[in-house]
Amino acid sequence: MKFPLTLPSPAKLNLFLHINGRLPNGYHELQTVFQFVDYGDTMTFEPRDDGEVILITEFDGVAHDDNLIVRAARLLQQHTGCQQGIQISIDKILPMGGGIGGGSSNAATVLLACNYIWNTKLPLEELAQLGLQLGADVPVFVHGKATFAEGVGEKFTDVDPEQPWYLIVYPSVHVNTGTIFNHPDLPRSTAKLVSTDIKPNELGNDCQQLVAKTYPQVEKALRWLLEYAPSKLTGTGSCVFAPFQTQQQAHQALLDLPEPMTGFVAKGCNTSPLHTALQQQQ
Numbered sequence: 001m002k003f004p005l006t007l008p009s010p011a012k013l014n015l016f017l018h019i020n021g022r023l024p025n026g027y028h029e030l031q032t033v034f035q036f037v038d039y040g041d042t043m044t045f046e047p048r049d050d051g052e053v054i055l056i057t058e059f060d061g062v063a064h065d066d067n068l069i070v071r072a073a074r075l076l077q078q079h080t081g082c083q084q085g086i087q088i089s090i091d092k093i094l095p096m097g098g099g100i101g102g103g104s105s106n107a108a109t110v111l112l113a114c115n116y117i118w119n120t121k122l123p124l125e126e127l128a129q130l131g132l133q134l135g136a137d138v139p140v141f142v143h144g145k146a147t148f149a150e151g152v153g154e155k156f157t158d159v160d161p162e163q164p165w166y167l168i169v170y171p172s173v174h175v176n177t178g179t180i181f182n183h184p185d186l187p188r189s190t191a192k193l194v195s196t197d198i199k200p201n202e203l204g205n206d207c208q209q210l211v212a213k214t215y216p217q218v219e220k221a222l223r224w225l226l227e228y229a230p231s232k233l234t235g236t237g238s239c240v241f242a243p244f245q246t247q248q249q250a251h252q253a254l255l256d257l258p259e260p261m262t263g264f265v266a267k268g269c270n271t272s273p274l275h276t277a278l279q280q281q282q
């Protein structure tokens with residue numbers, strides 16, 4: 001093994017998102033298709049002999065010990081009794097609170113990287129189960145395959161949707177997932193799909209209307225993107241995305257993007273770039 005080990009921490013999209021009900025613990029039952037994109041943060045890892053978990057990169061507004069990166073490494077240490085430590089740095093390019101799962105992806109990259117470096121040998125399913133303690137989206141990033149997810153997002157049936165080029169727009173506003181899920185106006189009773197043989201393009205995001213109403217910046221981004229291609233909110237937002245036939249068409253639209261919105265072009269991937277990179281290591 002060569003150090004530092006560098007691995008990607010990709011973003012995800014929810015190609016559609018239905019809310020089917022609310023559980024007694026307040027969490028929501030969802031149906032969604034997750035797909036990865038070939039764009040995200042880059043993380044580097046070096047083992048430490050002293051058992052310490054150290055994140056060198058500073059985050060605005062997230063204390064070191066609260067960072068999902070640090071929490072994920074400590075959780076794996078506790079779960080396995082591993083005495084080794086890790087030093088981590090990150091080139092953070094994914095916007096926080098954008099519905100593209102940056103924090104959850106970082107946590108999953110840490111779980112897989114540390115499991116490999118420390119040789120703790122937990123199977124993916126056990127790592128995914130462990131990751132659920134950190135956030136509802138962590139298991140899908142550990143799982144690493146495009147999937148139809150149910151429950152609170154942890155029951156998976158893998159699917160193979162088209163892998164187009166996307167333009168993903170960040171409306172420069174942070175949406176708090178909890179605020180949207182606790183809002184009285186959120187629709188919560190979409191009928192459950194009984195088959196996974198679906199066309200995600202034809203299905204919507206149940207959070208979209210409420211998020212667009214609550215955050216005018218999101219509404220503006222959706223209106224702008226709709227001029228180019230069918231557009232949708234991912235997760236609880238704030239990012240919106242649209243598929244394009246070619247990379248060039250997506251780039252062309254990005255050139256017209258009005259400030260303060262920012263955006264990026266990325267390709268849909270049915271295998272996470274993290275898993276592809278780890279396979280090349282092993």
Ligand SMILES: C[C@@](CO)(OP(=O)(O)O)[C@H](O)COP(=O)(O)OP(=O)(O)OC[C@H]1O[C@@H](n2ccc(N)nc2=O)[C@H](O)[C@@H]1O
Pocket residue numbers: 014026027028029030098099100101104134135136137138151152153177178181182234235236237
């Ligand atoms: C709905 C999704 C779809 O991808 O939205 P995004 O966060 O990606 O936008 C996710 O599953 C979100 O996952 P994640 O962002 O990890 O959420 P968590 O930290 O676990 O939960 C934040 C809060 O959202 C609410 N929550 C979350 C997930 C869920 N299935 N039902 C909920 O009601 C709860 O109030 C919870 O306290």
Ligand SMILES: Nc1ncnc2c1ncn2[C@@H]1O[C@H](COP(=O)(O)OP(=O)(O)O)[C@@H](O)[C@H]1O
Pocket residue numbers: 061062066067068069095096097098099100101102103104105106107175177235237238
């Ligand atoms: N490593 C991390 N990267 C991003 N956010 C983090 C991280 N650790 C903790 N957080 C917290 O998690 C929140 C949600 O982040 P993120 O996963 O990027 O958004 P979303 O779930 O909307 O895609 C952030 O606002 C931040 O407070």
